[in-house]
Amino acid sequence: MAPEPRRMTVRTRFAPSPTGYLHIGGVRTALFNWLFARKHGGQFILRIDDTDQQRNVAEALQPIIDGFRWLGLDWDEGPEVGGPHGPYSQSQKLPRYQEAVRQLLDKGLAYWDYATPEETKAEMEAAEKERRPKIYSRRWTAETDADRKRFEAEGRKGSVKAKMPRDGVCRFTDHVRGIVEVPWAGEQDTVIQRSDGSVTYNLANVVDDFDMKISHVIRAEEHLANTPRQIFMLEGLGYPRPEYAHLPFVAEPPIKGGGKNKLSKRKIASYLTNAEFKKVYDHGKAVADRLGLRGTPETFNPVLTDFYQTVGYLPAAVLNYLVLLGWSLDGSTEEFAVAQMKELFSLERVTKGAASFDAKKLFAFQERAMVALPTAEKVAMVTPYLVRAGFTPYPAMVTAIVEAAGPRLKVAGDILDYTEFFAADDQLVYDPKAVAENVTGEPAAGWVVGLREVLATTEPFDVPTLKAAVEAFAAARGAKLKPVSQTLRVLVTGKEVGFGTFDTLALLGRERCLARIDGIMGEKGDHS
RNA sequence: GGCCCUAUCGUCUAGUGGCCUAGGACGUGGCCCUCUCAAGGCCAAAACUCGGGUUCGAAUCCCGAUAGGGUCACCA
Numbered sequence A: 001m002a003p004e005p006r007r008m009t010v011r012t013r014f015a016p017s018p019t020g021y022l023h024i025g026g027v028r029t030a031l032f033n034w035l036f037a038r039k040h041g042g043q044f045i046l047r048i049d050d051t052d053q054q055r056n057v058a059e060a061l062q063p064i065i066d067g068f069r070w071l072g073l074d075w076d077e078g079p080e081v082g083g084p085h086g087p088y089s090q091s092q093k094l095p096r097y098q099e100a101v102r103q104l105l106d107k108g109l110a111y112w113d114y115a116t117p118e119e120t121k122a123e124m125e126a127a128e129k130e131r132r133p134k135i136y137s138r139r140w141t142a143e144t145d146a147d148r149k150r151f152e153a154e155g156r157k158g159s160v161k162a163k164m165p166r167d168g169v170c171r172f173t174d175h176v177r178g179i180v181e182v183p184w185a186g187e188q189d190t191v192i193q194r195s196d197g198s199v200t201y202n203l204a205n206v207v208d209d210f211d212m213k214i215s216h217v218i219r220a221e222e223h224l225a226n227t228p229r230q231i232f233m234l235e236g237l238g239y240p241r242p243e244y245a246h247l248p249f250v251a252e253p254p255i256k257g258g259g260k261n262k263l264s265k266r267k268i269a270s271y272l273t274n275a276e277f278k279k280v281y282d283h284g285k286a287v288a289d290r291l292g293l294r295g296t297p298e299t300f301n302p303v304l305t306d307f308y309q310t311v312g313y314l315p316a317a318v319l320n321y322l323v324l325l326g327w328s329l330d331g332s333t334e335e336f337a338v339a340q341m342k343e344l345f346s347l348e349r350v351t352k353g354a355a356s357f358d359a360k361k362l363f364a365f366q367e368r369a370m371v372a373l374p375t376a377e378k379v380a381m382v383t384p385y386l387v388r389a390g391f392t393p394y395p396a397m398v399t400a401i402v403e404a405a406g407p408r409l410k411v412a413g414d415i416l417d418y419t420e421f422f423a424a425d426d427q428l429v430y431d432p433k434a435v436a437e438n439v440t441g442e443p444a445a446g447w448v449v450g451l452r453e454v455l456a457t458t459e460p461f462d463v464p465t466l467k468a469a470v471e472a473f474a475a476a477r478g479a480k481l482k483p484v485s486q487t488l489r490v491l492v493t494g495k496e497v498g499f500g501t502f503d504t505l506a507l508l509g510r511e512r513c514l515a516r517i518d519g520i521m522g523e524k525g526d527h528s
Numbered sequence B: 001g002g003c004c005c006u007a008u009c010g011u012c013u014a015g016u017g018g019c020c021u022a023g024g025a026c027g028u029g030g031c032c033c034u035c036u037c038a039a040g041g042c043c044a045a046a047a048c049u050c051g052g053g054u055u056c057g058a059a060u061c062c063c064g065a066u067a068g069g070g071u072c073a074c075c076a
Helices: A024-039 A057-071 A094-106 A117-129 A145-153 A201-211 A221-236 A265-271 A275-290 A305-311 A315-323 A338-344 A359-372 A375-388 A395-408 A412-421 A432-440 A448-457 A463-476 A481-493 A501-527
Strands: A011-014 A043-046 A110-113 A159-162 A169-174 A178-183 A191-193 A216-220 A243-247
Touching: A011 A024, A011 A216, A024 A043, A024 A057, A024 A216, A024 A243, A024 A315, A024 A338, A057 A305, A057 A315, A094 A110, A094 A159, A094 A191, A094 A201, A094 A221, A159 A221, A169 A221, A169 A243, A178 A221, A191 A201, A201 A221, A216 A221, A221 A243, A275 A305, A275 A359, A275 A412, A305 A412, A315 A338, A315 A359, A359 A395, A375 A395, A375 A412, A395 A412, A395 A501, A432 A481, A448 A463, A448 A481, A448 A501, A463 A481, A463 A501, A481 A501
Parallel strands: A011 A043, A216 A243
Antiparallel strands: A110 A159, A159 A191, A169 A178
16 A cells, blocks of 8 residues: 555644743743644644642633733633543543553553652662762562562552663654654653652653644753653554654843743842843833732733733734744744744744843834734723723723824833823822922923913914914023923923823813913912 | 753844855944934944864864753652
């Protein structure tokens, strides 16, 4: 029979542990898996790696599911959507795994072992001291049921270990690293079933990948060294070998005295010593503060995707940054719409070295994407922030402010920089320093009455007319435009920064401007 | 410690023997624009880890060193 060139369906997976948060490095791995599946018209599977049966799996899983949904990384099989190769949680597959362990035992590819943790530890330490590979001596191996009984009579607990070959070479092809060869003799007899009957990751992983018909295992490089053990198991079980691609890990931002360690959410304090990382964090923190959010490093951390969702980033921008962390199309194309990524992604162009996470560059993608977003979409994005901050945003006003803000609006939460337009005239918050320097101090104090008069009489109340009137006002007093416009700005917004002064005036309208000036001047009057 | 992986500007990267006096992007510095803050425009500084080979010619191929990382003990 002629070997038919069969077209295998591409099936990839991402298998997070339910930890309660979605790590940005994990998203990068998931993205590459998702992109590869989408590019080849295959399926992307989400599977839950909860072999050590934690308590609140559902609760710890939710943030991960939310993150995927927010980013638009849809899965064809897995939690909430089901699928024909379930269950998609390892905790529900124990009998299945134990069956696999039994098969390995029956074939003589695994054995019962009764070494105590102390004994194992002592052997390993001795091996390290003698500069030998850390290979178990198999001293407490039970060959027969009688052996098992004997060990158990001693009060020992048995675990099952894989019986790794002691000679030959394990060779496999990795789509990013090429051919990898490792001598079997260096591979440890790894525990596949713990003494409490639960199974370990390597075993469960191999069984799941087979059950779910995973064609391409695309995962972080930390698993590269686990691959021979997994190959041993899957071949022992008679499973076909999937294709492998080990991605370089996402490294931490450059910090003084730091190497290229894996990005970790726990090390946020040291990342904050990196000025660029801190800028991004501070910007996000400002938004969270105005929202009255309690930002704990547990949830509010640029290493976690939740940060970007909370602050109001665009999923497309996050994805665009992430796709370039370890992959490139060429040396110059940087902007990719999600649809383009799906079309252009390839494993062959994944880089080999670890890539540092650069929050500031992610932010740059966000800025560009935000500027390009149609006003209506920005309005929809921004409105919930105003609501959460306690304002009543009227669509027309929001639209006007969003347009006036232009490129100042870098994330949705930035709308909270412009709440002066949504605040009631008698509830405007004035920055005392700004008032002291631009309103009550000299020469500004002497301009206020005149400026109020200008605003009261300028007709029409639009940008060019207002500008001309104020310029004339300044010229008449021998003043430059700058201090005068700043006085006006503080008078009606309470702040020294914002849109162009005349845009601000026009946006507010004559009534509100006069009301605000009267408000602050009346207040000053009352107190003096 | 054994085994495995990796190594181009501060960072992400292009580069697969001559097109490289090494290109792009973020960041940084300067200038311009300007009523503040942004944005924008222009310009600049900034890298092939080191040492040997192979070759007429090496960032690119080979060897070695160094550095970083991963993995190996009932985490995933």
